Amino acid sequence: MFESSLKQLGDALRAKKISSVELTQLYLDRIATHNPELNAYVTLNPEMSLAQARTADERLAAGSAEALTGIPVAQKDIFCAKGWLTTCGSKMLHNFVSPYDAHVISQFNNAGAINLGKTNMDEFAMGSSNETSYYGAVKNPWDKTRVPGGSSGGTASAVAARLCAAATGTDTGGSIRQPAALCGISGLKPTYGVCSRYGMIAFASSLDQAGPMGRSAEDLALLLNTMAGFDERDSTSLQRDKEDYARDLNKPLNGLRIGLPKEFFAEGLGSDVAKAVEAAIAEYKKLGATVVDISLPNTRLSIPVYYVLAPAEASSNLSRFDGVRYGYRAPDYTDLADMYEQSRSQGFGAEVKRRIMIGTYVLSHGYYDAYYIQAQKIRRLIAQDFVEAYKHCDVIMGPTSPSTAFKLGEKGDDPVQMYLSDIYTIAVNLAGLPGMSIPCGFGENDMPVGLQIIGNYFDEARMLNVAHQYQLATDWHSRAPQL
Numbered sequence: 001m002f003e004s005s006l007k008q009l010g011d012a013l014r015a016k017k018i019s020s021v022e023l024t025q026l027y028l029d030r031i032a033t034h035n036p037e038l039n040a041y042v043t044l045n046p047e048m049s050l051a052q053a054r055t056a057d058e059r060l061a062a063g064s065a066e067a068l069t070g071i072p073v074a075q076k077d078i079f080c081a082k083g084w085l086t087t088c089g090s091k092m093l094h095n096f097v098s099p100y101d102a103h104v105i106s107q108f109n110n111a112g113a114i115n116l117g118k119t120n121m122d123e124f125a126m127g128s129s130n131e132t133s134y135y136g137a138v139k140n141p142w143d144k145t146r147v148p149g150g151s152s153g154g155t156a157s158a159v160a161a162r163l164c165a166a167a168t169g170t171d172t173g174g175s176i177r178q179p180a181a182l183c184g185i186s187g188l189k190p191t192y193g194v195c196s197r198y199g200m201i202a203f204a205s206s207l208d209q210a211g212p213m214g215r216s217a218e219d220l221a222l223l224l225n226t227m228a229g230f231d232e233r234d235s236t237s238l239q240r241d242k243e244d245y246a247r248d249l250n251k252p253l254n255g256l257r258i259g260l261p262k263e264f265f266a267e268g269l270g271s272d273v274a275k276a277v278e279a280a281i282a283e284y285k286k287l288g289a290t291v292v293d294i295s296l297p298n299t300r301l302s303i304p305v306y307y308v309l310a311p312a313e314a315s316s317n318l319s320r321f322d323g324v325r326y327g328y329r330a331p332d333y334t335d336l337a338d339m340y341e342q343s344r345s346q347g348f349g350a351e352v353k354r355r356i357m358i359g360t361y362v363l364s365h366g367y368y369d370a371y372y373i374q375a376q377k378i379r380r381l382i383a384q385d386f387v388e389a390y391k392h393c394d395v396i397m398g399p400t401s402p403s404t405a406f407k408l409g410e411k412g413d414d415p416v417q418m419y420l421s422d423i424y425t426i427a428v429n430l431a432g433l434p435g436m437s438i439p440c441g442f443g444e445n446d447m448p449v450g451l452q453i454i455g456n457y458f459d460e461a462r463m464l465n466v467a468h469q470y471q472l473a474t475d476w477h478s479r480a481p482q483l
C-alpha cells in the first residue's frame with residue numbers, strides 16, 4: 001500500500017479492497033513508528049483524520065467518490081485548517097487553532113481527501129533546511145544526519161518516508177522544489193495565481209504559491225486538479241477555465257525543445273549534481289527531445305533581489321502578529337507598546353527577526369527608492385529573460401539545487417550560504433512561472449539529486465507530461481529510503 005500511486009489507491013478504495021479508515025490507520029501507525037525520529041509532522045489528530053475517513057467511506061459506498069476521496073494527504077502547517085492547530089512553524093502561533101479552512105484545504109475536503117496531519121516547516125516558511133522551525137529540525141529519511149531542505153521540509157520528509165500518500169507545500173523562493181530535490185520526491189510550484197493563497201499564512205504575497213508534493217508526476221497532476229481553482233477571496237487568484245492537468249501525461253516528447261541556461265551550469269554547481277542532471281538531459285534526448293543553449297543573464301541578480309523584496313513583504317505581512325489578535329502574548333509587560341515588543345521578541349525566532357529588520361529597512365523613507373524600487377525593476381528584467389528564452393524553447397531544465405542535502409547544523413550560522421541553496425529556483429518565483437523538481441539520480445553520499453523543469457506561464461500540463469515521460473523511462477522516483 002505504501003508504494004501505491006494515488007490512482008492505484010483510488011482504484012483500491014473504489015473496489016473496496018481497502019477502506020479509507022483502514023488506509024488512514026495504516027498511515028497513522030507508520031507515522032507513530034517513524035515520526036519521533038524524523039519530526040516531519042508537528043500536529044496529528046487521529047480522531048479528526050479518522051472521522052473524515054469514515055465520511056469518505058460513506059461516499060465511496062454511495063458511488064460518488066472523486067479521484068482523491070479517501071486518500072490521506074498531509075498538509076504543510078502553513079495552511080489554516082478548521083479545528084486544527086496551525087502554527088506555521090512558529091512559537092508565535094503555538095496555540096492558534098484555525099477557525100476556518102484555507103481555500104486549498106477546502107478543495108481537498110470537497111474532494112473527500114483525508115487531512116492526515118500538519119507537517120513541520122521553517123518558521124513562517126523562511127529557510128532552506130527546516131532548521132528554523134520552533135518545533136525542531138526535520139531529518140532527511142535518506143540520511144538522518146542531513147537536512148530535508150526547506151521550507152516544506154516536513155512534507156518532503158513525510159512523502160519520501162512514505163508517511164503519507166502525498167502532501168502539500170508552498171514555494172516563495174524554492175520551498176517546494178528544493179526540499180523535493182533533497183528528499184528524492186517530485187514537487188510542483190504552479191504559475192502564480194493558479195492556487196488561491198486564501199488561508200495560507202502569508203510570507204511574501206507576490207511570490208507565495210501553493211503546490212503539490214508527491215512521489216510521481218502522475219500523482220502531482222491529480223493533486224493539482226484538486227488544489228487549483230479560482231477563489232474570489234484572493235485578489236491575485238486567476239479566473240481561468242478548469243483544466244485537467246493529467247490530460248497530456250501520455251504525449252510523446254518528440255520535438256520537445258529543452259532550453260539549458262548556461263548560468264545554471266556555471267561555477268557553484270556541485271559536480272555530482274551536474275553529472276546526474278546531464279544524464280537526465282541525455283535521457284530526454286533519447287525520448288526525442290532536442291537541446292537549445294539559452295541564457296538568462298539577469299538571474300544572477302535573483303538572490304539579492306529576492307532578499308530585498310521577500311523581507312519587505314514579510315515585514316508588512318508579519319506586523320499582524322502583535323500579541324493581540326493571534327497566538328502568543330508575552331506573560332509580563334508594562335504597557336501596550338511593551339506588550340507588542342515583548343510578544344514579538346519572544347514569539348519570533350532569529351531568522352524571522354532578521355527578515356523583519358531587513359524588510360523594514362528597505363521600505364524606510366530614504367532607502368525605498370534605492371533598494372525596493374530598484375529590486376522591482378530588476379525583477380521585471382529577470383522575468384523578461386524568460387520571455388526571451390521561451391521564444392527558442394518549450395521548457396527550461398537544470399539543477400534544482402547546487403548540492404545534495406547538507407548536514408544538520410552545517411549552514412546554521414551562515415545565512416548567506418543558506419540563501420544560496422535557492423540560486424536556481426528563486427528567479428522562477430520572481431517571474432511568476434511554474435517550476436518543478438523530479439528525482440534524477442543520486443550524488444555524493446548517495447543523496448538524491450533533483451532535476452528542475454521550468455515551464456512557460458500556465459504550462460503545468462506540459463511540464464507534468466515532460467516529467468511523466470521521464471518517469472516512465474527511469475525509476476529514480478520509485479526509490480525509497482530504508483528507514
Ligand code: GLN
Nearest residue numbers: 125126127172173174175
Ligand atoms: N529558502 C527561501 C527563503 O528562505 C525560500 C523559502 C520559501 O520558498 N518559502 O526565503
